[in-house]
Amino acid sequence: MVRAGLGRPALLLLVGCAVLLVPVLNRLVPEGSAFHLEDRLVPLFGKYVAYAVLAVALDLVWGRAGILSLGHGAFFALGGYAMGMYLMRQIGPRGVYAHPVLPDFMVFLNWQELPWYWYGFDRFPFALAMVVLVPGTTAFLFGWLAFRSRVSGVYLSIITEALTYALMLAFFRNDMGFGGNNGLTDFKDILGFPIASADTRLGLYLATGVLLLLALAVAIHLRRSPLGRLLVAIRDGEPRARFLGHDTLRAKLFVWTLSAVLAGLAGALYVPQVGIINPSEFSPQASIEIAIWVAVGGRDTILGPVLGAFLVNGMKTWLTGAAPELWLFVLGGLFVLVTLVLPKGLVGIVELLPRGRAPAGGPAAEPAARPAEAAGG
Amino acid sequence: MRPILLVLALIAALAAPPARARDETAAREALAVLAAGNLDAMEPAIGTIARSGVPWAEPVLRALLDGRLLARQADRAVFLRTAEGAILDAASGAPAEVEARALRPIRINNRLRRTLEGALGSLTLASPDRAVRLSAAEKLFARPDHSALEPLETALAREADPAVRAAFARARAAILLDHGEPGARAEAAARLAESPSPAVLGKLQAARRALPADVDPATVAALDAAIARVETRLRLLEFAQTFFQGVSLGSVLLLAAIGLAVTFGVMGVINMAHGEMVMLGAYATWAVQQAFRAFFPGALDASLLAAVPAAFLLAGAAGWAIERGVISRLYGRPLETLLATFGISLILQQAVRLGIGATNREVVTPSWMSGFVEPIPGLALTTNRIVIVLFAIAVFLLLLALVRATRLGLEIRAVTQNRRMAETMGIRTPRVDALTFALGSGIAGIGGVALSQIDNVSPNLGQSYIVDSFIVVVFGGVGNLWGTFLGALTLGVVNKLLEPVAGAVLGKILVLLALILFIQRRPQGLFALRGRAAEA
Numbered sequence: 001m002v003r004a005g006l007g008r009p010a011l012l013l014l015v016g017c018a019v020l021l022v023p024v025l026n027r028l029v030p031e032g033s034a035f036h037l038e039d040r041l042v043p044l045f046g047k048y049v050a051y052a053v054l055a056v057a058l059d060l061v062w063g064r065a066g067i068l069s070l071g072h073g074a075f076f077a078l079g080g081y082a083m084g085m086y087l088m089r090q091i092g093p094r095g096v097y098a099h100p101v102l103p104d105f106m107v108f109l110n111w112q113e114l115p116w117y118w119y120g121f122d123r124f125p126f127a128l129a130m131v132v133l134v135p136g137t138t139a140f141l142f143g144w145l146a147f148r149s150r151v152s153g154v155y156l157s158i159i160t161e162a163l164t165y166a167l168m169l170a171f172f173r174n175d176m177g178f179g180g181n182n183g184l185t186d187f188k189d190i191l192g193f194p195i196a197s198a199d200t201r202l203g204l205y206l207a208t209g210v211l212l213l214l215a216l217a218v219a220i221h222l223r224r225s226p227l228g229r230l231l232v233a234i235r236d237g238e239p240r241a242r243f244l245g246h247d248t249l250r251a252k253l254f255v256w257t258l259s260a261v262l263a264g265l266a267g268a269l270y271v272p273q274v275g276i277i278n279p280s281e282f283s284p285q286a287s288i289e290i291a292i293w294v295a296v297g298g299r300d301t302i303l304g305p306v307l308g309a310f311l312v313n314g315m316k317t318w319l320t321g322a323a324p325e326l327w328l329f330v331l332g333g334l335f336v337l338v339t340l341v342l343p344k345g346l347v348g349i350v351e352l353l354p355r356g357r358a359p360a361g362g363p364a365a366e367p368a369a370r371p372a373e374a375a376g377g
Numbered sequence: 378m379r380p381i382l383l384v385l386a387l388i389a390a391l392a393a394p395p396a397r398a399r400d401e402t403a404a405r406e407a408l409a410v411l412a413a414g415n416l417d418a419m420e421p422a423i424g425t426i427a428r429s430g431v432p433w434a435e436p437v438l439r440a441l442l443d444g445r446l447l448a449r450q451a452d453r454a455v456f457l458r459t460a461e462g463a464i465l466d467a468a469s470g471a472p473a474e475v476e477a478r479a480l481r482p483i484r485i486n487n488r489l490r491r492t493l494e495g496a497l498g499s500l501t502l503a504s505p506d507r508a509v510r511l512s513a514a515e516k517l518f519a520r521p522d523h524s525a526l527e528p529l530e531t532a533l534a535r536e537a538d539p540a541v542r543a544a545f546a547r548a549r550a551a552i553l554l555d556h557g558e559p560g561a562r563a564e565a566a567a568r569l570a571e572s573p574s575p576a577v578l579g580k581l582q583a584a585r586r587a588l589p590a591d592v593d594p595a596t597v598a599a600l601d602a603a604i605a606r607v608e609t610r611l612r613l614l615e616f617a618q619t620f621f622q623g624v625s626l627g628s629v630l631l632l633a634a635i636g637l638a639v640t641f642g643v644m645g646v647i648n649m650a651h652g653e654m655v656m657l658g659a660y661a662t663w664a665v666q667q668a669f670r671a672f673f674p675g676a677l678d679a680s681l682l683a684a685v686p687a688a689f690l691l692a693g694a695a696g697w698a699i700e701r702g703v704i705s706r707l708y709g710r711p712l713e714t715l716l717a718t719f720g721i722s723l724i725l726q727q728a729v730r731l732g733i734g735a736t737n738r739e740v741v742t743p744s745w746m747s748g749f750v751e752p753i754p755g756l757a758l759t760t761n762r763i764v765i766v767l768f769a770i771a772v773f774l775l776l777l778a779l780v781r782a783t784r785l786g787l788e789i790r791a792v793t794q795n796r797r798m799a800e801t802m803g804i805r806t807p808r809v810d811a812l813t814f815a816l817g818s819g820i821a822g823i824g825g826v827a828l829s830q831i832d833n834v835s836p837n838l839g840q841s842y843i844v845d846s847f848i849v850v851v852f853g854g855v856g857n858l859w860g861t862f863l864g865a866l867t868l869g870v871v872n873k874l875l876e877p878v879a880g881a882v883l884g885k886i887l888v889l890l891a892l893i894l895f896i897q898r899r900p901q902g903l904f905a906l907r908g909r910a911a912e913a
Contacts, residue, residue: 068716340707
């Protein structure tokens with residue numbers, strides 16, 4: 001838990017201000033000023049914010065409930081594909097092959113008509129419903145199967161990895177009807193606005209920012225709710241929580257599905273900003289990287305995942321440009337160092353600072369509940 | 378010695394003439410008939426030459442077929458022009474000084490051409506060279522020629538070599554199948570069905586289609602029965618082939634997964650860098666082979682054997698370092714261990730990519746591992762795969778012996794069952810952890826030696842097997858070696874059996890989904906529960 005001193009509304013306000021920094025620097029600071037943010041960088045920050053939402057979603061299950069998902073990228077990508085399908089349908093006859101209905105890749109594969117599962121995606125409300133329902137249902141079914149048979153700990157991590165791996169293989173197939181290797185791209189409009197225009201991009205960025213605030217509000221609310229406390233109990237001793245009469249299956253299933261829906265929404269806002277969705281989003285490595293964002297920032301904290309997502313991805317953008325061969329060393333090093341040295345991430349460092357500098361308030365500073373000494377062998 | 382041999386040869390030469398001389402005379406007379414150019418008289422003459430057994434019969438008949446047999450109008454002497462253009466005396470084969478203008482090629486027609494082809498076929502059937510006879514039989518089998526039936530039967534009656542006899546019999550059946558009486562066809566079909574192959578199936582089906590409408594039902598039934606028999610047999614063979622491929626894949630998975638299973642059993646942690654231990658083993662194989670190439674080029678075939686301990690030591694040392702440096706410090710935090718070892722795997726891959734290169738390294742298959750064996754006709758198994766299967770089984774049995782019969786094995790079992798109790802009994806668990814981890818990693822390294830024979834040695838080598846290895850561990854079990862054994866083989870076979878039905882990718886997806894469902898029934902895999910600690 002973050003310092004009790006810093007009120008939760010204040011935290012939200014802080015993140016809100018940070019999010020607003022991008023449009024302010026982009027629009028209000030005159031061009032030529034050192035602080036002016038170029039238009040082309042807006043989607044980059046939008047991408048980071050979407051990643052931050054994804055990290056918050058993972059922290060809900062990992063930090064809170066001790067379920068380390070190595071397959072959250074799958075829910076992110078499912079949401080992204082649902083949005084991508086809407087965007088593909090919006091292209092209409094403007095594709096390379098100018099087919100009135102079929103997306104280019106289907107014309108290329110000589111398909112004659114739209115597969116049934118593409119129906120309805122020309123309407124935004126339907127697509128939005130799918131953004132929520134597809135990852136949500138997948139997570140619910142998977143979670144129900146897994147939690148019901150009390151699969152936990154590393155076992156669960158491995159089968160979530162298997163899930164995203166299976167989905168990756170599936171989406172790589174051309175016959176699936178999702179563009180195969182190339183995925184979905186060449187988008188033109190979203191809700192009638194040209195997708196590449198600076199205004200649309202800023203709008204998308206702001207929407208992502210609102211989603212982040214919403215996600216944080218959900219996370220904050222969850223921590224204060226009885227459910228949040230039950231999740232901590234499950235994390236620290238699931239059998240005991242169960243013996244005390246709590247329905248641990250329901251609690252886990254709820255937070256798991258909620259987290260997947262958040263991830264799906266993040267994916268849906270990510271796709272129009274980066275302009276492409278392809279099966280590599282399902283790769284196990286992409287999913288494991290989410291865990292390192294959360295770990296770097298600090299598990300089971302409000303700000304940690306957001307901080308971690310920004311820091312690690314900022315570093316990735318910079319390093320893959322400046323010294324690409326070093327990036328994997330740094331990423332690998334982060335995995336090792338953070339787990340060895342910083343079990344509570346960067347936010348944990350703040351807690352190590354001398355108390356005098358902490359904002360006043362209450363007996364506070366009781367270190368957060370010991371993080372998952374989860375299932376050990 | 379020499380003089381005696383010489384004398385013997387002389388006696389043999391003197392003894393031979395009477396019979397041969399008669400044939401020789403008849404053949405020379407027949408040659409003169411050829412020169413006369415009367416087409417009707419030429420047919421029996423060709424037969425006479427072919428049956429005579431004279432050594433010049435084959436070149437002369439072939440020259441006649443190719444239009445290279447020449448006759449001098451004046452005295453009906455026959456000459457032969459070689460492919461290079463030299464003129465030879467037909468019977469003696471000696472170079473002949475003749476005026477080329479006086480020579481005319483002996484003309485033949487299509488009927489004679491067929492007779493010649495048959496005669497030449499029977500000549501090769503009678504060749505003293507076994508390989509030539511076999512290939513002649515193969516040719517006849519592939520393109521059955523009715524005119525060859527008679528010489529073939531003669532050759533079959535004379536043949537002593539069982540393999541050649543079988544080939545002759547098959548060729549004869551193929552000819553009868555196409556050209557024989559209905560009864561003979563039915564018999565031939567039954568004969569052919571005894572040695573099923575796709576070619577036989579094709580022949581039978583073609584013969585079935587070619588049967589006239591008014592043929593008696595018994596023949597039709599006989600052919601149908603033969604077709605059905607060949608089809609069944611071929612399906613069985615195909616299944617056996619697929620099954621073997623599955624076992625082969627399973628044995629590779631076994632090598633990759635068994636170390637993972639042991640460490641998971643003892644320490645309860647998943648080593649995401651396990652695939653990189655396999656990769657290190659493969660690179661060790663490559664390095665050892667390079668060293669052999671440089672220092673002992675003569676013993677290159679043995680480099681693979683030398684690579685086994687090298688790979689075990691390299692990967693084992695790496696595993697030991699990882700355990701001491703990282704994993705032991707994360708004791709009791711299995712999820713963090715998973716993440717940390719994933720980081721290590723990224724670092725190791727990138728280090729190899731930068732240090733050795735991102736391109737594939739070639740590891741040469743030693744001569745004793747190349748080629749294939751055919752335990753039953755039609756079932757070809759590649760030797761390297763067989764060696765890998767046997768190797769995997771040997772490694773498995775060794776590990777089993779180690780766990781069952783040594784002090785370390787006892788300690789490993791104790792810690793797997795109940796770590797705290799084992800500690801209380803005086804077992805130094807940190808030492809067991811480190812040794813187990815080194816052992817598991819070393820075995821993965823050995824797996825790399827095997828994989829270098831069937832896969833590309835590249836920095837990503839481990840990644841392609843790691844997910845499957847996890848599945849084996851989850852499916853087969855932890856700490857229970859037999860569970861892993863069964864899990865690996867089942868997974869390999871199921872994967873390969875699904876491939877032709879569903880395609881490689883879809884098959885894999887189905888396996889993954891099946892795994893997720895399987896966990897419903899057996900949440901702890903196929904392995905034994907770990908006592909009271911199972912849910913702690």
